[in-house]
Amino acid sequence: MKISEASEALQRIGLSRYEALVFVNLARAGAATAGDVARASGVNRVQTYRALEGLEARGLVEVTLDRPRRYAARALQDVFDMIADEKKAELEKLDAVRKMLLEEWPKISGRRREPPSVRLQVIKGRAQIYRTLRQFVASSREEVLAFTTTKGLQRSYRAGINEVLVEAMRHGVKPRLLADVDATNQVLMARVAKVVPLRHVDRQRARFIIVDRESILAFLIQDERTIRGEGETALWTNSPDFVKAHRDFFEKAWAAAVPARRRLAALRPH
Known part of the structure; x- marks a missing residue:
């Protein structure tokens, strides 16, 4: 599989374009600095740092205490498990909002209108x-x-x-x-x-x-x-x-x- 194909696959499960590129190149490189990842992925340093911060916030990369900081991609199965948990939490939130709105909507929308006879x-x-x-x-x-x-x-x-x-x-x-x-x-x-x-x-x-x-x-x-x-x-x-x-x-x-x-x-x- 080409790097571009792996990156597109990761985008389909919820990573941004730059996050996907950075993650794939980080996985290939092992532990690496942001500068190393930027050079390997062809992404400028600003976008690389933003992508790494986003991946770190989601727990998809690990960070060392070295100076300069070094990043390492989590195992792919762990990544899928974490993203699946995110999606599950989103669905639960969606369902909670749906139930709340269905319960309160009659009060907001006022008198219930009959739907048009022909739709x-x-x-x-x-x-x-x-x-x-x-x-x-x-x-x-x-x-x-x-x-x-x-x-x-x-x-x-x-x-x-x-x-x-x-x-x-x-x-x-x-x-x-x-x-x-x-x-x-x-x-x-x-x-x-x-x-x-x-x-x-x-x-x-x-x-x-x-x-x-x-x-x-x-x-x-x-x-x-x-x-x-x-x-x-x-x-x-x-x-x-x-x-x-x-x-x-x-x-x-x-x-x-x-x-x-x-x-x-x-x-x-x-």
């Missing part, structure tokens, strides 16, 4: 979309209708949406799923069909989910150009007209679709 939310980024979708399916009480694709199913599995749906089914929720079942995805679709009523539609790329005939989450922009799908965009709404139009479309497609068992049988080599 709409635009959701951007694949990660946020699938988090919302997971919550959306978990909120179902009666029915989940899904028009999806192979990649949509694969990402739903990774996001744990299938587990949420199975749990909802244990409480009486009835799902139905429409997708294009072909030779490239038949293994996945056979697995899905064992759990959820599934039918095949030819070359359809629509993607939407309707819950309890009340609200819909529809994919507007599908971003396959990037790994994380930052450009992916979805729309959630409880607009009765919008929901009804998509439900009617689903029901017509369902009536004309081929049951998964028959489609999978046709795909098997004879």
Whole structure:
């Protein structure tokens, strides 16, 4: 692994750019002065001292009593344990603030207002979309209708949406799923069909989910150009007209679709 890659990895767990560079070079050098670290890392002395002070304050480096002072990086496992403790403390603080605000908010906000009858939310980024979708399916009480694709199913599995749906089914929720079942995805679709009523539609790329005939989450922009799908965009709404139009479309497609068992049988080599 390159120094730059190790530095970027440390930034992802909470170190600043200069802290990460200084820590990696300090770990390579062993005990070293601030000047030694500055020369090795290519960071100017002012930024090096600030980075070392920040790392020392978090307990991620040790300091000797020598003159000039010498610094040593803590063992990497210790660093991860300390950062994990920091994150845990942050989450506990966040939860305490959440509970306090939820309890006091009615007093601050005054008279409770009824939410507007028709609401709409635009959701951007694949990660946020699938988090919302997971919550959306978990909120179902009666029915989940899904028009999806192979990649949509694969990402739903990774996001744990299938587990949420199975749990909802244990409480009486009835799902139905429409997708294009072909030779490239038949293994996945056979697995899905064992759990959820599934039918095949030819070359359809629509993607939407309707819950309890009340609200819909529809994919507007599908971003396959990037790994994380930052450009992916979805729309959630409880607009009765919008929901009804998509439900009617689903029901017509369902009536004309081929049951998964028959489609999978046709795909098997004879």
